[in-house]
Amino acid sequence: MHIRDTMEPWMKMSLMLCVFGFLKEFRPSEPFVTPFLTTFKNFTLEEVNQRVFPVETYSWLSLLVVVFLITDMVRYKPVIIVLALSGVATWSLFIWGTNIAAMQAAEFWFGMFLASEVAYFTYIYAQVEKEHYQAVTSHIRTAFLLGRFLSSSVCQALISSGLTSYSELNYLTLVAEIMLAIWAFLLPSVKHSLYFHRREDSSAVLENNVASAINNSSSDISSGQNSRPEGIRELFLMACTYLWQDFKQAFTNPLVVKWSMWWALGTCGYLQAIIYSQNLWEDIVDEIKEKTGETQELYNGAVEAIYTLVGAAAAFACGWLKLDWAVYGEPILALCSLLQGITLLVSSYASSLWLAYAMYITFVVFYQTMITIANSEVAKNINEDSYGLIFGVNTFFALLCQTILTFIVVGEHGLALSSRLQYEVYGGYFLAMGGLFLIMALYNVCCRRPLKTWIFDPLPAAQTSSVKS
Structure with a gap:
């Protein structure tokens, strides 16, 4: 009975968050949003490509920083409610909107939906004790993938059977x-948060630093015009101190910088590729129809379901890899980035929808594998309470790069490239990433360790000494 009383609160919270994660990912219309916009809404592929989809990226970036700070200040739940209401607004506009402006508004609210996810991903760490983090995170990840898999499977089954339309x-x-x-x-609701509403056992050193900052920077307080410090201002300064301490602790670590760099750059390219993948597939289908007169059925939902399962299996398998990532990280990051670039270039020239699907699945699996490792390596080298901050920072830089790429490559005021040309650019982007990490790997081999030592004694020094002993 005592064990049950101890376990019930966190298990109940885990179940509630799993249900939320499942519902959040159950979006059966998403794999067929481009066919829906081009057939039922009668927009051209160019309008969807250049005027509708870019709004999501711009909205997501512009809202992310504000949402992150507000999330901690209002203690998560209000932002989670905004996330859910943004989803309702998005699909209401998709259903009843009739013009480009309405579709752009839908993409804006979807950007809010995505930006607000930071509240969901950090809410758990404020509600559950640290000893349950790993178990609850595993439960949520499973529910997240299950929702996406069932969503993709259901939509493909309904479309292929003719029971529903896009x-x-x-x-x-x-x-x-x-x-x-x-x-x-x-x-x-949450009583505590990581920065604005710390628990009572917060660091006394930081509190003293904040109190000193308040006394030094506030002439009104020191002159006695106010009898006590302003609560909101004190709270804000304390939160900024915590944020800066966690940020400095993380990004003065070279390993965190290295993995965060791939995290941001890789996520930028990944998001860009998956957002515009349906446009590429539509182009391929249209070309096949022009050449053969045949209308090829789309299997976007099945592809999403397959890559969800394979990506989950690859991410799970990463937990069994026993490699010294400080030594082998750059070569593996370089290899995977180069392979991702090749898959995107093959997709850009593909005349077969099945080949494009296969390249897409391969590309996503590579990303899911490496982002799992990147998450793990970053988490190992930072304060566990600062993971939400680092997640937000890396996501911000990913979206900043993606926004620049979108404006130049996709936007109507930029190059406004076709889907195939876009994928050539994205392929080149990952090849350049691979080249960058290859240079880093060669630098580590040639400059940090003599080449002769590397050839004849490839094991790290610690491993070599243990072998000799």
């Missing part, structure tokens, strides 16, 4: 988003 899939997604909003209101 348009009707949006109603299923809207129902899931409404359920998500209801569930968001049922989540318990």
Whole structure:
């Protein structure tokens, strides 16, 4: 009975968050959003490519920093509710909107939906004790993948069987988003947060630093015009102190910088490739129809389901890898980036939809594998309470790079390239990333360790000494 009383609170919280994560990822209309916009809404592929989809990237970037700070200040739940309501707004506009402006508004709210996910991913660390982090994170990850897999499988089954159209899939997604909003209101409130509402056992050193900063910077307080410090200002200065301490501790570590750099650059390219993948597949289908007169059926949902399963298996397998990533990190990052670039270049020239699908699955699996390792390596080298901050910083830089890439390559005021030419650029982007990490690997081999030592004694020094002993 005592064990049950001890386990019930965190298990209940885990279950509630798993349900939320499942509903959040159950979006059966998403694999077919481009066919929906081009057939049922009668927009051209160029309009979707250049005027609709870029709004998501711009919105996501512009809202992320504000959402991150507000999330901690208001203690998560209000932002999680905003996330759910943003999903309702997004798919309501998709269903009942009739012009480009309405679709752009839908993409804006979807950017809010994505930016607000930081509240969901950090909410758990404020609600569950540290000894349960690993178990609950595993539960949430499983629910997250299950929701995405079932969503993709259901939409493909409904489309292939002719039971629903692309348009009707949006109603299923809207129902899931409404359920998500209801569930968001049922989540318990949070009493503490990482920066603005620390627990009572916060560092006394930091508190003294903040108090000193307040006394030095506030002439009104020191002159006695106010009888006590301003609560909001004191809270803000303390939060900034905590943020700066965690940021400095993380990004003065070369290993964190290295893995965060790949995290940001890799995520930028990954997001760009998956957002515009459906446009490329539409181009391939249209070209096949022009050449042969045949209309090829799309299997976007099946592809999403397959890569979700394979990506999950690859991410799980990473837990069994026993490598010294400080030594082998750069070569593996270089190799995977080069292979990702090749898959995107092959996709850009593909005349077969099946080849494009295969390259897409391969590309995503490479990303899911390496981002899992990057997450793990970063987490090993930072304060566990600062993971949300580092996640937000890396995501911000990824979106900043993606916004620049979108404006130059996709936007109507930039080059406005076709889908195939875009994928050539994205392929070159990953090849350049691979070259960068290859140079870093060669530098580590040739400059940090003599080449002769590397050839005849390839093991790290610690391993070599243990072998000799």
